[in-house]
Amino acid sequence: MRIVADENIPLLEPFFADIGEIRRVNGRQMTADDVRDADLLLVRSVTPVNEALLAGSRVRFVGTATIGTDHIDRVWLDGAGIRFSAAPGCNANSVVEYVVSTLSLYAERRGLTDWTDLSVGIVGAGNVGGRLGDTLTRLGFTVRLCDPPRAAREPDRAASFVALEDVLACDVVTLHTPLVRDGDHPTLKLLDAKALDGLHGGQLLINAGRGEVIDGEALGQRLAAPNPPLVALDVWEQEPRICPALVEQVWQATPHIAGxxxxxxxxxxxxxxxxxxxxxxxxxRKQAGQFLPEPALSKLCFTGSADAPGALWTALRACYDPRQDDARLRRAMAGDTPDARGLAFDRLRKHYPVRREWSSVKIQLKGSSRALQDDFRALGFKLKT
Structure with missing residues (x-):
């Protein structure tokens, strides 16, 4: 059996070597010739999987190691009798950690002694947005959720959701929708010029969902106008050849690595x-836990003099500080041509440093308050007793 896989999918051999012969391919450059003799195709979000790629091949199973599926023509796959599977929720914790770490940086920038004074509006309450909302609620934030498709599917929970206008009035607006181009609830350019014009300098806009959910041209114009919001972008239009001018305009810029x-x-x-x-x-026969190495950082200790949120922020940034990714992306934008910048963008993702989740770190608290213990638990850290 032959398996063709995106070269950036980790641990291909440990998981799949017993199943068949693995051939690694650049996912963004994958062609019909690459997959013609494959039985299984494994991709990430950079590979459009459709009739143009698979017609005439012997592929009978397609798996994407991502939560998003807008790169997959599922209607065509169904018609061709090809089984499809995604990985919903696989990196939800990672994206939540990215957003919460960004929130801590924003709260510090604003000089807040209590970051839960910020109201947070979440657009898209699926695996990522829903988990983010639960985490922030446990921490004590005021959270508003906007998800029209879920509100329609779950009328008994209609009161849990608000209109987009209500979310856009929050201190922080964070986007976690799939890219939907048509239907009753499209998200393509959901934040258009009108929506962006309503945001102001006292707000933070985060996009860690899909780049095309924001109208990039309109965003650039809004950021050049008076009293613009701060913006943190992890996803971009036209990846990997993203707009270097927009990188310069936003407050935080990272290369699609939240997850x-x-x-x-x-x-x-x-x-x-x-x-x-x-x-x-x-x-x-195999599980992810078999292959995870010992983390470089395994334990943090705080004494009774530690305060919240200072202790929380210290722990968050010890595990992951988005400013490092921001600096790397800004350096990568120094290329002279769109192609050079695009290659640099992809290199940042291909050679991304090992980043471990909060659950890999044990927190020891000596004489701390019960509230601080509860906050660390809400974030997913393990408490050392």
């Missing part, structure tokens, strides 16, 4: 491995 924790990436591989085993009628 790039080691745990998130390995869980994505594990989920499509499990799906492939079910499709092939094979036993599931």
């Amino acid at each position: 790039y924790s080691l745990e998130g990436k390995v869980q994505g591989t594990e989920m499509i491995y499990q799906a492939a085993c079910r499709f092939l009628g094979l036993p599931v």
